[in-house]
Amino acid sequence: MAAGTLAVGMRPEVKGMLLTLLAMGLFGTMDALSKALVTAYPAPLVLWLRHLAAVPIVLLILAPRRPLALARSRRPWLQLLRTAILVVEMGLALLAFRYMALAEVHSILAVTPLLATALSVPLLGERVGWRRWLAVAIGFLGVLVILRPGLAVIQPAALIALAATGLYAIYNVMTRHVGLIDRPETSFLWQIVGGALLLCLVGPFYWEPLEPVHWVMVVALAAAGAAGHYCLVRALGLAPIVVVQPFTYTLLVWAVVIGYLVFGNLPDLYTVAGAAMIVVAGSYAAWREHVRGARAARSSGENG
Incomplete structure (x- = not known):
């Protein structure tokens, strides 16, 4: 009773x-399960089964809001393209998980918001001030610290993780765009059900x-992913x-x-320093x- 009141x-x-x-x-649980499965099975198979198992879970979550009504998008082709980019990104991330520690992959993927900021200029026409450009530069410097070009041979899996980061940043920019015309639940439904249909190919x-x-x-992986995405959608709404x-x-x-408890991996000092940056x-x-x-809101209010 007290918890509910709180x-x-x-x-x-x-x-x-x-x-x-x-x-x-x-998401951390989901990635650990993904890494365990992808070491035993092909990444496209793991990704396909994950999406198939997630579809009934997502439909159950969205049942009170009428999934068929939520599926109607004002930009269906844009939603489909966004979903396709996400599917490829997840496939690349799974490959990276097979060969790299979870912390190493996520340290590279963490630069996604900064890369999305940079891409918002040519793709969305947004203005980015010098302070945010400086933040973008520091973020990329952090990636270089993790990869240590010139001090060590960059492993191919790191390049795969970088490619996944680029695609995820594009996905984020497109999500920001469709968020202006479609409800978050619509985008959520498209990326799960649409992703399952695309992966059937x-x-x-x-x-x-x-x-x-x-x-x-696989079922636990799908449940963790669907619940995690839904929690994040709700968080951004609050x-x-x-x-x-x-x-x-x-x-x-x-x-x-x-990564340490399940796979015995600990990040090195370079990864920790780069991730902190x-x-x-x-x-x-x-x-x-x-x-x-x-x-901008204050300026608009004053002008109004």
Whole structure:
């Protein structure tokens, strides 16, 4: 009773933070299961089965909101392209997970918000001030610290992770665009159901019989992914991105903890230092975006 009363009286921003933390924990669990499965089976098969198992879960989550009504998009081809980019990105990330530690992959993927900021200029026509450009530069410097070009041979898996980061940044920019014309639940439905349909064109060609325990892992993987994405969608509906984004970096903590407990991997000092640079730069960029938006809102109110 007290817990329920506390939840009701909680500020939306605090609920958004807690939902983001929960989403990152679910994503960390999802990635650990993905890494375990992809070492035994082809990545396209794991991705296909994950999406197939997620479809009934997502439909159940969205059942009270009438999924058929939510599926109607004002830009269906844009939603389909966004979903296709996400599917390819996830496939590349799974490949990277096979050969690299979870913390190493996520440290590279953490630069996504900064890369999305840079891409928003040519793709969305947004203006980015020198402070956010500086944050972008520091974030990319953090990636260079992780990769250490010139000091070590860059492993191909790191390049795969970089390619996944680029695609994920494009996906984020497109999500920001479709968010202006479609509801978040519509985008969520498209990326799960649309992704499953697209993967039906590829996944069956990689079919291998799974062990019974691996079927359980596939269902758990799908449930964790669907629940995590839904929590993040709800969090962004309750709190501004400047509040939510810093908490998304807790996924790095989950990656380190799970990577050590399950796979015995610990990040080296370069990875920790580079990841810290990316987190600081990304959080600052999100704060500057909030400041810019607040100023624009005040200016609009004064002019009105």
